[in-house]
Amino acid sequence: xxxxxxxxxxxxxxxxxxxxxxxxxxxxxxxxxxxxxxxxxxxxxxxxxxxxxxxxxxxxxxxxxxxxxxxxxxxxxxxxxxxxxxxxxxxxxxxxxxxxxxxxxxxxxxxxxxxxxxxxxxxxxxxxxxxxxxxxxxxxxxxxxxxxxxxxxxxxxxxxxxxxxxxxxxxxxxxxxxxxxxxxxxxxxxxxxxxxxxxxxxxxxxxxxxxxxxxxxxxxxxxxxxxxxxxxxxxxxxxxxxxxxxxxxxxxxxxxxxxxxxxxxxxxxxxxxxxxxxxxxxxxxxxxxxxxxxxxxxxxxxxxxxxxxxxxxxxxxxxxxxxxxxxxxxxxxxxxxxxxxxxxxxxxxxxxxxxxxxxxxxxxxxxxxxxxxxxxxxxxx
Ligand SMILES: *Cc1c(COP(=O)(O)O)cnc(C)c1O
Numbered sequence: 269x270x271x272x273x274x275x276x277x278x279x280x281x282x283x284x285x286x287x288x289x290x291x292x293x294x295x296x297x298x299x300x301x302x303x304x305x306x307x308x309x310x311x312x313x314x315x316x317x318x319x320x321x322x323x324x325x326x327x328x329x330x331x332x333x334x335x336x337x338x339x340x341x342x343x344x345x346x347x348x349x350x351x352x353x354x355x356x357x358x359x360x361x362x363x364x365x366x367x368x369x370x371x372x373x374x375x376x377x378x379x380x381x382x383x384x385x386x387x388x389x390x391x392x393x394x395x396x397x398x399x400x401x402x403x404x405x406x407x408x409x410x411x412x413x414x415x416x417x418x419x420x421x422x423x424x425x426x427x428x429x430x431x432x433x434x435x436x437x438x439x440x441x442x443x444x445x446x447x448x449x450x451x452x453x454x455x456x457x458x459x460x461x462x463x464x465x466x467x468x469x470x471x472x473x474x475x476x477x478x479x480x481x482x483x484x485x486x487x488x489x490x491x492x493x494x495x496x497x498x499x500x501x502x503x504x505x506x507x508x509x510x511x512x513x514x515x516x517x518x519x520x521x522x523x524x525x526x527x528x529x530x531x532x533x534x535x536x537x538x539x540x541x542x543x544x545x546x547x548x549x550x551x552x553x554x555x556x557x558x559x560x561x562x563x564x565x566x567x568x569x570x571x572x573x574x575x576x577x578x579x580x581x582x583x584x585x586x587x588x589x590x591x592x593x594x595x596x597x598x599x600x601x602x603x604x605x606x607x608x609x610x611x612x613x614x615x616x617x618x619x620x621x622x623x624x625x626x627x628x629x630x631x632x633x634x635x636x637x638x639x640x641x642x643x644x645x646x647x648x649x
Contacts, residue, residue: 269583269584269585269596269597269602269607269610269611270584270585270586270595270596270597271400271429271452271559271586271595271597272400272429272451272452272458272597272599273450273451273452273457273458274451274452274455274597274599274600274601274602275455275600275601275602275607276455276456276457276510276514276600276601277455277513277514277517277601279513279517280455280456280457280510280513280514280517281457281510282513283509283510283512283513284457284506284507284509284510285506286506286509287505287506288505288509289505290502290503290505291497291498291499295497295503295505295508296497298508298509298512299319299493299494299497299503299508301512301515301516302317302319302462302508302511302512302515303315303317303494305512305515305516305518305519306462306464306515308518308519308523309431309432309448309462309515309518309523310427310431310436310438310446310464311436311437311438311439311440312438312439312464312466313439314438314439314464314465314466314467315495316464316465316467316470316487316491316494316495317462317463317464317465317494318330318462318463318464318465318487318490318491318493318494319460319461319462319494319503319504319508319511320447320460320461320462320463320485320490321459321460321484321501321503321504321507322459322460322461322484322485323449323451323458323459323461324426324428324447324448324449324451324452324461325353326461326485327428327447327448327449327461327462327463328353328354328357328424328426328447329357329482329485330447330463330482330485330487330490331394331424331445331447331463332354332357332358332360332361332363332394332424333357333361333480333481333482333485334465334473334476334480334485334486334487335391335392335422335424335444335445335469335472335473336358336361336362336363336391336392337361337362337363337476337478337481338361338362338363338478339363339364340363340364340391340392341363341364341365341366341388341389341390341391341392342354342355342358342363342364342365342366342390342391342392342393342394343366343367343368343381343384343385343388343390343392343393343394343421344358344365344366344367344368344393344394345368345376345381345393345394345395345396345406345412346367346368346369347369347370347375347376347396347399347402347404347406348396348399348400348401348402348404349399349400349401349589350396350399350400350401350426350428351394351395351396351399351426352367354394354396354424354426355367358392358394360481361481363392366384366388366390368380368384373404373550373551373554374551374553374554375404375405375406375407375408375554376395376406376408376412377408378408378411378412378415381393381412381415381416382415385415385416385419385421390419390421391421391422392421392422392423392424393412393413393416393421393422393423393424394423394424394425394426395409395412395413395423395424395425395426396425396426396428397409397425397426397427397429397430397431397436398427398428398429398430398433398434398556398558398559399556400428400429400452400556400559400595401588401589401591402549402550402561402588402591402593403548403549403550403555403556403559403560403561403593403595404550404554404555404556404561405430405550405554405555405556405557407553407554409425409441410437410440410441413425413441413442413443414441414442416442417442417444422444422445422468422469422472423442423443423444423445424444424445424446425443425445425446426446426447427446427447427448427453428447428448428449428452428453429452429453429556429558429559429599430453430556430558431446431448431453431454432448432453432454432518432523432526432600433453433526433527433530433557433558433598433599433600434527434530434531434557434558435523435527438464438466439466443466444465444466444468444469445463445464445465445466445469446463446464447461447462447463447464448461448462449461449462450507450510450511450514452558452599452600453558453599453600454511454514454515454518454600455514455517455599455600455601455602456510456511456513456514456515457507457510457511459504459507460504460507460508460510460511462511465487470487473487473488474488484500484501529603530557530558530598530599530603531557532603533598533602533603533604533605533608534557534558534560534598534603535557536608536635536638536639537560537596537598537608537611537612538555538560539634539638540608540612540631540632540634540635541560541562541612541631543627543630543631543634544612544615544616544626544627544628544630544631545626545627546562546563546565546626547562547563548560548561548562548563549561549562549563549591549593557598558597558598558599559595559596559597559598559599560595560596560598561588561591561593561594561595562593562594562595562596563592563593564592564593564594565619565624568619568622568624570587570588570592570593570594571587572622573594573615573618573619573622574586574587574594576618576621576622577614577615577618580614580617580618580621581610581613581614581617581618582614583610583611583614583615585597585611585615596611605639608635609632609635609636609639612628612631612632612635613628613632615628616628616631616632
């Protein structure tokens with residue numbers, strides 16, 4: 269129940285039990301359907317949707333290394349660890365980087381970005397929709413990507429924790445590149461990611477003359493496999509089969525219902541944590557529903573808390589990079605009543621073991637009354 273990898277449905281696990289030919293007819297059909305379901309997932313008509321044998325960071329790296337090279341300039345909007353990764357990767361491919369952060373604990377505002385775009389000529393802007401490291405959300409994403417588009421700046425959006433957990437409209441919001449990974453919002457297995465390029469972005473890639481720094485992440489080469497069904501590198505067939513199944517389940521549930529399920533469970537968890545006596549890190553306005561950052565109690569070590577929860581109650585949540593918070597995931601299968609309840613139970617009991625009195629009883633009473641009738645949905649660990 270941490271910030272990923274997240275539990276997956278049984279069907280997703282079972283889908284990867286067989287290794288098939290990566291260039292056979294079955295795989296071709298799987299690839300075509302992943303792209304089709306990917307269009308629904310990203311809300312795009314893009315024909316250039318590619319799977320990647322790699323983590324979300326490989327998706328990030330594919331976006332960066334195809335659109336940036338020496339002489340190109342990127343504006344990196346830094347809200348935390350993952351946002352900053354864009355800057356590291358951009359430097360790695362020799363681009364000129366300008367990185368900005370909000371002055372206080374808030375998401376980026378349109379006027380700040382407008383000022384930057386007026387002052388400098390950027391080729392690319394990078395932004396993370398939901399910053400997992402601190403549970404913050406860029407609530408003005410749509411305005412920012414539309415603004416960048418009007419300035420002729422290509423936008424790369426990290427949608428790892430938000431895609432399939434809350435509304436995300438690639439085409440309508442004028443996003444040029446976006447990606448997500450199996451182990452977060454999609455509730456699929458880690459190691460396989462999905463990326464989509466707009467026509468505008470793919471044109472830039474096709475016209476570039478600079479050598480491509482990454483052979484495996486070269487979008488023109490990926491096109492061969494993902495559009496022409498020709499060899500690029502051996503595709504992670506089992507990973508793609510389980511990704512296909514995860515996408516099928518998303519389509520079956522429908523994005524609308526899935527968004528509502530995420531919002532409902534996250535709000536119940538937030539309210540229950542509040543009743544228990546916890547404070548959330550991100551101000552409500554900017555709070556990311558899919559990964560909740562919770563302020564730690566004074567004199568409690570997050571490490572000890574996590575250890576007790578794991579060893580005595582068999583519930584895993586995440587710590588954080590540097591901040592005195594812990595994080596509870598609310599992505600995909602994490603948003604099931606049984607799972608949320610177990611976190612609340614384990615958290616309350618563990619805090620007591622640490623000598624802190626939290627009002628677990630009222631929190632669970634509230635949760636149970638809100639979730640009634642008792643839900644017995646499946647949980648596969
Ligand atoms: C987890 C995460 C990443 C990195 O994912 P890896 O699969 O570990 O590379 C990037 N961006 C966001 C928003 C994430 O939550």
